[in-house]
Amino acid sequence: MADTGPAFSLAIDAMGGDAAPEVVIDGLELAAERHPGARFLLVGDEARVGGALALRKRAAKVCSLRHAPEVISGDLKPTAALRMRGSSMRIAIDAVAAGEASGIVSAGNTGALMALAKIIIKTMPEIDRPALAAIGPSARGDVVLLDLGANVQCDARNLVEFAIMGDAFARVALGLTMPSIGLLNVGSEELKGDDRVRAAAEILRDSHVGAQFRGFIEGHDITAGTVDVVVTDGFTGNVALKTGEGALKLMRDLLRQVFTSSVPARLGYLLARPALDRLREWMDPRRYNGAILLGLNGVVVKSHGGTDALGFAHAVDVAMDMVTHGYNDRIRDGFDRLASRKRLAPSPS
Amino acid sequence: MADTGPAFSLAIDAMGGDAAPEVVIDGLELAAERHPGARFLLVGDEARVGGALALRKRAAKVCSLRHAPEVISGDLKPTAALRMRGSSMRIAIDAVAAGEASGIVSAGNTGALMALAKIIIKTMPEIDRPALAAIGPSARGDVVLLDLGANVQCDARNLVEFAIMGDAFARVALGLTMPSIGLLNVGSEELKGDDRVRAAAEILRDSHVGAQFRGFIEGHDITAGTVDVVVTDGFTGNVALKTGEGALKLMRDLLRQVFTSSVPARLGYLLARPALDRLREWMDPRRYNGAILLGLNGVVVKSHGGTDALGFAHAVDVAMDMVTHGYNDRIRDGFDRLASRKRLAPSPS
Numbered sequence: 078m079a080d081t082g083p084a085f086s087l088a089i090d091a092m093g094g095d096a097a098p099e100v101v102i103d104g105l106e107l108a109a110e111r112h113p114g115a116r117f118l119l120v121g122d123e124a125r126v127g128g129a130l131a132l133r134k135r136a137a138k139v140c141s142l143r144h145a146p147e148v149i150s151g152d153l154k155p156t157a158a159l160r161m162r163g164s165s166m167r168i169a170i171d172a173v174a175a176g177e178a179s180g181i182v183s184a185g186n187t188g189a190l191m192a193l194a195k196i197i198i199k200t201m202p203e204i205d206r207p208a209l210a211a212i213g214p215s216a217r218g219d220v221v222l223l224d225l226g227a228n229v230q231c232d233a234r235n236l237v238e239f240a241i242m243g244d245a246f247a248r249v250a251l252g253l254t255m256p257s258i259g260l261l262n263v264g265s266e267e268l269k270g271d272d273r274v275r276a277a278a279e280i281l282r283d284s285h286v287g288a289q290f291r292g293f294i295e296g297h298d299i300t301a302g303t304v305d306v307v308v309t310d311g312f313t314g315n316v317a318l319k320t321g322e323g324a325l326k327l328m329r330d331l332l333r334q335v336f337t338s339s340v341p342a343r344l345g346y347l348l349a350r351p352a353l354d355r356l357r358e359w360m361d362p363r364r365y366n367g368a369i370l371l372g373l374n375g376v377v378v379k380s381h382g383g384t385d386a387l388g389f390a391h392a393v394d395v396a397m398d399m400v401t402h403g404y405n406d407r408i409r410d411g412f413d414r415l416a417s418r419k420r421l422a423p424s425p426s
Numbered sequence: 427m428a429d430t431g432p433a434f435s436l437a438i439d440a441m442g443g444d445a446a447p448e449v450v451i452d453g454l455e456l457a458a459e460r461h462p463g464a465r466f467l468l469v470g471d472e473a474r475v476g477g478a479l480a481l482r483k484r485a486a487k488v489c490s491l492r493h494a495p496e497v498i499s500g501d502l503k504p505t506a507a508l509r510m511r512g513s514s515m516r517i518a519i520d521a522v523a524a525g526e527a528s529g530i531v532s533a534g535n536t537g538a539l540m541a542l543a544k545i546i547i548k549t550m551p552e553i554d555r556p557a558l559a560a561i562g563p564s565a566r567g568d569v570v571l572l573d574l575g576a577n578v579q580c581d582a583r584n585l586v587e588f589a590i591m592g593d594a595f596a597r598v599a600l601g602l603t604m605p606s607i608g609l610l611n612v613g614s615e616e617l618k619g620d621d622r623v624r625a626a627a628e629i630l631r632d633s634h635v636g637a638q639f640r641g642f643i644e645g646h647d648i649t650a651g652t653v654d655v656v657v658t659d660g661f662t663g664n665v666a667l668k669t670g671e672g673a674l675k676l677m678r679d680l681l682r683q684v685f686t687s688s689v690p691a692r693l694g695y696l697l698a699r700p701a702l703d704r705l706r707e708w709m710d711p712r713r714y715n716g717a718i719l720l721g722l723n724g725v726v727v728k729s730h731g732g733t734d735a736l737g738f739a740h741a742v743d744v745a746m747d748m749v750t751h752g753y754n755d756r757i758r759d760g761f762d763r764l765a766s767r768k769r770l771a772p773s774p775s
Contacts, residue, residue: 264575295665296668309665324669325673330565332681334705335701346694
C-alpha cells in the first residue's frame with residue numbers, strides 16, 4: 078500500500094494545543110509504536126519542533142519535519158486564520174490538499190481547522206455539508222455521535238448525509254459490519270418532533286441503510302447504547318455531547334467528595350480502588366479524544382487542545398483507522414448506493 | 427387566605443400513573459403532613475379511590491372525593507383524550523378551570539395532560555406558548571430547565587417568554603430573589619448558534635431581567651450550575667434533559683458493577699456506604715419529580731408515571747409552592763414589566 082499512496086499517512090500540526098509541540102511529539106512517540114509503517118509530516122517551528130523531536134527517538138524515526146513560521150492562536154477568528162498562509166495548521170492542510178498526506182491531526186483552533194479544511198481540502202462532491210463526529214462511551218460499547226456543531230441549522234437531506242457518513246465512520250472506527258443507526262428526537266408520541274426529522278426518517282427507512290435504521294431515539298438512548306450511530310443536527314448534538322460530559326463530570330466530582338468525606342469512606346475507596354481505576358480508565362476522556370470532520374477529501378481530526386500525549390495518540394489512532402481502512406471510499410460507496418436507490422425508487426403514488 | 431381563594435389548593439388525578447390510585451393516595455398522606463391547611467380534590471373511581479383513602483387517615487382528612495367514571499390510558503392519543511369527558515384527568519382539570527382548585531397534579535398521560543390543560547385551563551393572555559419545565563441537580567444547587575418539549579420549534583419571542591416564566595418559577599420553587607438566567611447555545615465563537623438565540627439574547631439583555639441574564643451557556647453549564655435558569659427550545663431541552671439523565675444512569679450502573687466486582691470492592695462499598703447513600707439521596711430522581719407546564723391560568727404539574735409515594739409527594743410540593751407563592755401573579759408581573767420596557771425603549775436609531 079505504502080508505495081502507491083501518499084508519501085505520508087498523516088500531516089501533523091505540531092504547534093496546535095496548550096502544550097505544543099512537546100505533547101504532540103510525545104503523542105507521536107506512542108503512535109509510532111502503535112502504527113508501524115506509518116509516516117508523519119510534522120509541521121511547525123523548525124527550531125522548537127526539531128529540538129523536542131531529537132529527544133524522542135521513535136517519533137524522530139517516522140517524522141519528517143517541515144518548517145512553518147507562524148502559529149494560529151486559540152482565539153484567532155477563522156477569517157483571520159484563512160489569511161495566514163505560513164501557519165503550521167495551514168501548511169499541514171496544504172500537504173493534504175496536495176496529496177502528500179492522507180489526513181491531518183491538529184490540537185489547534187477548532188474554528189480555524191474547520192474553515193481551512195473545508196476551503197482547502199474541500200468537501201467531497203457527493204456531500205452537501207461536512208459534519209463533526211465523535212466517539213463516546215455507552216453501556217453497550219462505543220457510540221458515534223454526529224453532528225456536533227459543524228452545522229447549526231440542518232435540513233432533512235443533511236441529516237440523511239450524516240447518517241451515511243456516520244455509518245461509514247462506525248464501520249472504520251468501531252470495526253462494526255452493520256452499525257445500527259438512530260435519529261435523535263423528542264420522546265413521546267404527542268411531541269413527535271419536527272418535519273425535518275420525520276422527513277429524514279422516511280428517506281433513511283427506504284435507503285440502503287434501511288435495515289440498519291432503528292428510527293427515532295431519545296437522549297437517554299445515547300449512553301444506553303441503543304444504537305451505534307446517533308444522528309442529529311449540530312445544535313442539538315453539541316448541546317447533547319456537552320450535557321452528557323457535564324453530567325459525568327458532576328458525578329465524578331461528587332464521588333471524589335464522597336471518598337474524602339470520612340475516614341471509613343477513604344478506607345472504602347482504597348479497597349475498591351482497583352475496580353474504580355478500571356472504571357476511570359474505561360471512561361477516560363482521553364480514550365475518546367478526537368473530533369472528526371467527516372465528508373472532506375481527506376481525513377481531518379481535531380484533538381482536544383488540553384489533552385496529554387495519550388490523548389493525542391488516541392486522536393492519531395482514529396485518523397490512522399480512517400486512512401488505513403479507506404474511510405472516504407466507504408463514504409463514496411454509501412452515497413453511490415443512496416443515489417442509485419433514489420433512481421430505482423418508484424415515484425410516489 | 428383560605429376563605430378568599432378556591433375551595434381546594436389542588437385537584438389531584440387519582441387514577442394517573444402505573445400504581446394508581448394507591449401511590450397517589452400514599453403521596454397525599456405525605457403531602458398532608460408537609461402542607462398543613464392544604465385541601466385536595468381527589469378525582470377518580472369512587473369505589474377504588476374511596477377504599478384506598480379509607481386506609482390513609484391523614485390523606486382522608488384533607489381530601490374530598492369526586493367520582494370520575496373513566497381513566498385516560500397511557501397510550502391514548504391527546505385527540506381521543508379530549509373527547510373523553512368523564513376521565514379523572516378531565517374532571518380534575520375542569521375543577522381548575524371552574525376556579526374550584528388552584529392547580530392540578532397528575533401522573534397520567536403527558537400528552538393528554540398538556541392538551542387538556544391548554545384547551546380547558548387555557549394559556550395566560552400575556553403568553554404565546556406555555557412551556558414544560560423541570561428542576562434538576564447541579565454542582566451549585568438546583569437548576570430550572572425549560573422548555574422540555576412542549577414546543578419543538580421556537581422563535582426568539584418564545585425563548586424570551588420561557589426566560590420570564592423560568593425566572594418567576596425559580597423565585598417560587600427555588601426561593602431565589604435574583605435567579606441568574608442563561609440561554610443554551612453551541613459553544614465556540616466560530617459556531618455562534620442561530621439567529622433565533624442571538625435575537626432572544628438581544629431582547630433579554632435589554633429587558634427587566636437584563637441584570638440576571640448571563641448570556642449564552644453550553645451543555646456542560648447545566649450540571650455545573652453556571653446559572654439558575656437554563657432556557658432553550660423544546661427539542662434541545664428534551665434531548666439535553668434525557669441525555670443528562672442517561673449519563674447519570676450509566677455512571678450509577680457502572681458503579682454498581684464496580685462495587686460488586688470483588689470482595690474488597692464490596693467491603694469498600696460497605697465502608698463508604700453512609701457517604702454514598704447521602705449522594706444517592708441527593709441525586710434521587712424522586713426529589714426532582716414533577717414537570718411543570720408553565721404559562722396557563724392555573725398550576726399544572728405532571729408527576730412521573732412510575733414514581734412512588736415520595737416522588738408523587740415531591741410533585742405536590744412543587745405545585746403547592748407555586749400555589750402558595752402566587753406563581754401566576756409573578757409571571758403576570760414579569761410580562762407587564764417586559765411590555766412596559768418595550769414601550770419605554772427608544773426606537774432603534
